[in-house]
Amino acid sequence: MESHKEKILVVDDEASIRRILETRLSMIGYDVVTAADGEEALDTFRKADPDLVVLDVMMPKLDGYGVCQELRKESDVPIIMLTALGDVADRITGLELGADDYVVKPFSPKELEARIRSVLRLSLIHI
Template identity: 75%
Template structure:
């Protein structure tokens, strides 16, 4: 194997040999150019778009594995693009947000984005976020859940059934669409039912943030809210994903 092949295999290449496909959407040409160059060097198959409408055209033709998306853009902003993507796919989305605009990033997360990076950002930080999310959203569950199980690593509790091998969730026998990061969060909680996790611990386990990394932990809160809206019978009185007061969150204990 050549040095180039080894590098690609360790970064942007899937085990099948196909390169991961990334769509970079930003109205600033310099940002598109820098990120496109860097991700190509990492072995990714890249595509770019300068506005929201172009982004959706490229998305439907290119079928990326992950999208890096600026919020403030002409024609259709990043919120609109995120909504359109979520109507048809669970493709991971990382939004690029302004430094001090907390409301902007929370809105993006509520619409279905998986993570955010604050502008101005380090390209290395963005590369790390992309690699982490692709790893979490394309990996298959490996481990045995600390919970009552059916065969084939399927966990059942009440009206909910979680297939940890196929990364699928069923509510009253109806398939529930979860994004890859939503499933990874649910997987962590289910595999450790009855054990409370702090928001920081969840960020470390699911998003692979280092312990000393400063990030708004509402990333976790928003994802928990999204999960509850999809899985709980009564969102105002959750019975599956519980709040551990003074700590964080936990999944109901499974005997």
């Protein structure tokens, strides 16, 4: 299997989702850092300089939409929203705020992994 060195920031207030994604993504070769809320996400982003962010929307302190807006002020890092908010209006909001993709919970980890590979591949084309 191809070895990845990309760093992914996983942001979710549910510890179980952070653990599952950290384990799965690490097993396939990504370097994974995590954050449990929006404020921690921004702090971790600035320290870790990830290549991609997987971002929950409904979180304490600062929601994912707010995090996405802040990240877009300082970076073009690819962002995949991962959230239970599945209405078309919610997806449109996330995409219009700058997310590159939007995955609705409950989700297939294999599908998310494929979307991560796809978004990273597209981001490399535009460098």
